[in-house]
Amino acid sequence: MTSVTIKITKRKNNFENTEPSKISKAEINEIKELVNQVENEEFDELNPSSLKKLVLSFEKKYLKNQQLRDKYQNEPEKFMESEIDLHEEIKKLQIIATSPDLYKLFVSLGSIVSLGSLLIHDNTDISISVIDLFNELIEAEDEEQDPEMSVFNSFIKNNIMETLVDNLSRLDATNDEEQQAIHNTFSIFESMLELGGSKSAPILAGKSQLFKYLLNYISTTTTTTTPIPIKLYSSELLSSIFLNDENSRSIFTKKYNGIEKLLVLLSQFIKKQPDSLQETEFVENIFSSICSLLLNNNENKESFLKSEGIQLMLIFIKKKTQQRGSALKVLDYALTDSKKANEMFVQELGLKTLFSSFMKKIKSKHSKKIYNESEDQEHIVTMLYSLLRNLDTTSDYYTRLMVKFTENHFEKIDKLLELHSKYFKKVQLADKNSKKNKKDDDEDDDDDDDDDEEILLKRLDAGLFTLQYIDLILALLSKENKEIRNKIKDSQDLENEIKTILNEYIETVNKESESKFIKSLIDSF
Numbered sequence: 001m002t003s004v005t006i007k008i009t010k011r012k013n014n015f016e017n018t019e020p021s022k023i024s025k026a027e028i029n030e031i032k033e034l035v036n037q038v039e040n041e042e043f044d045e046l047n048p049s050s051l052k053k054l055v056l057s058f059e060k061k062y063l064k065n066q067q068l069r070d071k072y073q074n075e076p077e078k079f080m081e082s083e084i085d086l087h088e089e090i091k092k093l094q095i096i097a098t099s100p101d102l103y104k105l106f107v108s109l110g111s112i113v114s115l116g117s118l119l120i121h122d123n124t125d126i127s128i129s130v131i132d133l134f135n136e137l138i139e140a141e142d143e144e145q146d147p148e149m150s151v152f153n154s155f156i157k158n159n160i161m162e163t164l165v166d167n168l169s170r171l172d173a174t175n176d177e178e179q180q181a182i183h184n185t186f187s188i189f190e191s192m193l194e195l196g197g198s199k200s201a202p203i204l205a206g207k208s209q210l211f212k213y214l215l216n217y218i219s220t221t222t223t224t225t226t227p228i229p230i231k232l233y234s235s236e237l238l239s240s241i242f243l244n245d246e247n248s249r250s251i252f253t254k255k256y257n258g259i260e261k262l263l264v265l266l267s268q269f270i271k272k273q274p275d276s277l278q279e280t281e282f283v284e285n286i287f288s289s290i291c292s293l294l295l296n297n298n299e300n301k302e303s304f305l306k307s308e309g310i311q312l313m314l315i316f317i318k319k320k321t322q323q324r325g326s327a328l329k330v331l332d333y334a335l336t337d338s339k340k341a342n343e344m345f346v347q348e349l350g351l352k353t354l355f356s357s358f359m360k361k362i363k364s365k366h367s368k369k370i371y372n373e374s375e376d377q378e379h380i381v382t383m384l385y386s387l388l389r390n391l392d393t394t395s396d397y398y399t400r401l402m403v404k405f406t407e408n409h410f411e412k413i414d415k416l417l418e419l420h421s422k423y424f425k426k427v428q429l430a431d432k433n434s435k436k437n438k439k440d441d442d443e444d445d446d447d448d449d450d451d452d453e454e455i456l457l458k459r460l461d462a463g464l465f466t467l468q469y470i471d472l473i474l475a476l477l478s479k480e481n482k483e484i485r486n487k488i489k490d491s492q493d494l495e496n497e498i499k500t501i502l503n504e505y506i507e508t509v510n511k512e513s514e515s516k517f518i519k520s521l522i523d524s525f
Contacts, residue, residue, distance in 0.1 A: 046099045054092060055109045061089040062114050069122075083123055090115070090129045097136040100145040107150040112158055119163045127167060128181040134160065135184040138191040152195050155188075161200065164188060165208035173217070173226050186233045190240065197244030205241055205248030211256050214238055218286070219265055228278050235285035242292035249293045253300050259293055260307040262286055266323075270315055273322060280322070287326035294333040301338050310334065310344055314353050325372050325379075328357070332379040335386040342390040346397040354383060355404050359415060374463065377419065381469040388476050405477060405484070413477070413484055416470055417494070423467035424497055430462040431455075468505045471498045475521040499525060 046054075065086045068079035093115075096106055106112075118130045137151050155161060164185050171178040171185075189210070192200035204210045217234040220226040241248050252258035266286055274280040290309075293300045304310075309330070316327035331350075334341045345351075358380050362371045391398040405412050434455045475498060478485035488494055502522050509515045 046095055046102065048102065048105055051096065051099075051102050051105060052109065054096070055106065055111050058089045058093060058111060059114060061086045062118070083126065086118075087126055087129055090118070090126070090133055093133055094136050097133075097140040100140050100142045103137075103141070103146040103150040104148055107154045112151070112154045112160070116158050116160050116163055119160075119167050124170070124178070128177060131164070131167075131181050131184050131188070134164075135187050135191075138188050138195070141191065141195055149195065152192065155192065156196075156199055156203070161189065161192060161203050162208045165204070165210045165213065168213045173230050174224065179227060179230060182230055183233060186230075186237055189237055193237075193240050193244055197240075201241050201245035201248055205245055205251050210237075210241075211252055211258065215256060215258065215261055218282075219261060221268070228276065228282065232278050232282045232285070235282050235289070238289045239285050239292065242289055246296075249295075249297055249300060253293065253303050257303075259290065259300060259303045259309070262290055262293075263304075263307050263309055263312055266290075266316075267312060269323060270312075270319060270321065283323060284326060287323065287330060290330050291333045294330070296337075298338070301334060301341055304334055305341060305344055310341065310348055310350065314348060314350055317353050317357060324357075325375055328376055328379040328383075332382050332386075335383050335390070337386075337390070339390045339392070342387050343395075343397050345387070346391070346400055351387075351400060351404050354380060355412065358384075358412065374466070378463075378466045378469075381419075381466055381473060385469050385472050385476075388473065393480075402480065406481065410484065410487065413474075413487060416474055417487070420467065420470050420474065420494070420497070423463040423470065424501070426462040427459055427464050427467055430458045434458055468501055471501045472505070472518065472521070474498060475502060475518075475525065479521060479524050495525060 061082065065079060065082040068082050072078040093111075096102065115130050115133065119127050121127050121130075134155075138155065141149060141151050143149060168182065168185065171182050173179050173182055189200070189204060193204075214234045214237060217226045218231050218238075220231070223231075238252075242252070266283070269283055274283050290304070294304060313327040313331050313334075317324045321327075331345070335345060345354075357376065360371070362373055387401050391401060474484075474488060478488050488498070499522055502518055506515055506518050506522075509518065
């Protein structure tokens with residue numbers, strides 16, 4: 001059987017695609033003869049033979065529509081019937097999604113390329129039906145049934161994602177049918193990221209204009225222009241791309257000025273709180289995206305500082321908005337390993353806001369909707385450690401920080417000691433429960449690695465990470481201040497507990513300079 005592959009045709013939409021391939025009359029006649037033999041044949045189940053018949057029938061309708069459109073460009077009534085037939089044939093192909101084990105054969109028949117060319121078909125209904133089909137196919141992609149990930153790799157090879165992105169320009173989010181097509185397009189991208197983020201994320205971020213469209217969708221201020229489901233899905237895609245591809249974070253900032261645009265978007269929620277659960281989730285996704293953008297990226301941190309990101313986050317916290325916890329998290333990411341960010345934080349009177357949050361006692365049920373005590377404490381203590389580590393010890397910034405720790409009869413130190421006791425007991429309890437469970441499971445010796453991982457997860461759930469940073473702060477402060485050191489040394493148990501936690505922590509630190517620093521803190525105790 002001859003496999004016909006027709007490359008994507010350049011149309012008036014000005015998409016960047018290849019010219020159509022030349023098909024000989026002999027090939028066309030062969031297709032017609034084969035299809036005429038099987039076109040009206042029924043089949044009870046999908047198998048290699050019936051799949052080939054489906055594909056042949058589709059290729060015939062595809063070819064006929066292309067020929068009629070080329071011949072009667074200004075007489076749509078003469079190719080309208082072929083358009084209806086083609087639309088129906090595309091719908092029939094959806095059954096292929098029920099048999100991922102046949103994907104390899106389906107891809108080898110060449111119809112992914114033919115279908116890809118239809119994404120930019122002048123008839124939007126045809127394009128939308130292909131998007132729907134592609135979504136069905138990629139959602140069902142399964143490595144067990146299709147070890148070669150045939151559809152996934154065919155989408156990569158044949159520039160399907162880039163074409164889908166270009167096609168967004170002609171889809172109207174206010175039209176119900178086209179809004180669903182946008183949703184299905186995003187669903188395809190989501191599936192591609194889940195199946196192979198390392199391959200698909202760089203294409204979406206660097207080889208297409210997807211960021212431009214996503215920014216446009218999330219930045220609209222009215223739901224009449226972009227409905228909230230599309231805004232929400234756009235924000236989810238942003239987060240997913242950033243998590244899958246580190247380079248995408250730089251592209252987003254350098255090429256699209258993305259950080260500033262996200263901060264401007266968030267600023268509207270200082271006075272106006274989200275109207276629905278979907279909008280609340282949308283706002284949280286934007287905060288999460290900013291955190292990803294700041295992770296280990298000094299250029300993005302510079303953009304964040306220039307765009308007054310620190311000032312905006314402090315306003316979210318001081319105004320006690322629903323987003324105060326997310327703002328603390330963003331500041332945590334911003335301050336990590338950045339001397340300039342820490343200095344600006346102090347300069348913008350961030351210490352007052354930070355220590356006020358640190359000493360906060362949550363009482364009312366209403367407050368508990370805004371405050372998440374364990375998460376807040378985690379971000380606050382890591383920020384305190386960042387300030388102690390990154391500020392020049394001879395600077396006025398550092399002096400102002402130390403004053404905060406020593407004022408009001410060392411109340412902040414008492415709070416740290418209280419938190420140490422709280423989290424140390426929780427971690428001890430987690431260890432005790434893990435030992436008990438391990439004794440009960442001693443008969444199974446095959447899962448030692450899994451057991452160790454589960455024990456660590458339980459310790460982290462109990463607050464190990466927060467405890468480690470509390471003890472780092474206490475050790476560092478005791479080195480800097482004699483009175484603080486004496487408060488810790490008043491209790492031999494406390495001193496030993498801190499040393500135990502820090503010695504454990506050193507084993508997890510990959511950075512040699514940080515490991516040496518922590519060891520020096522332990523030795524100075």
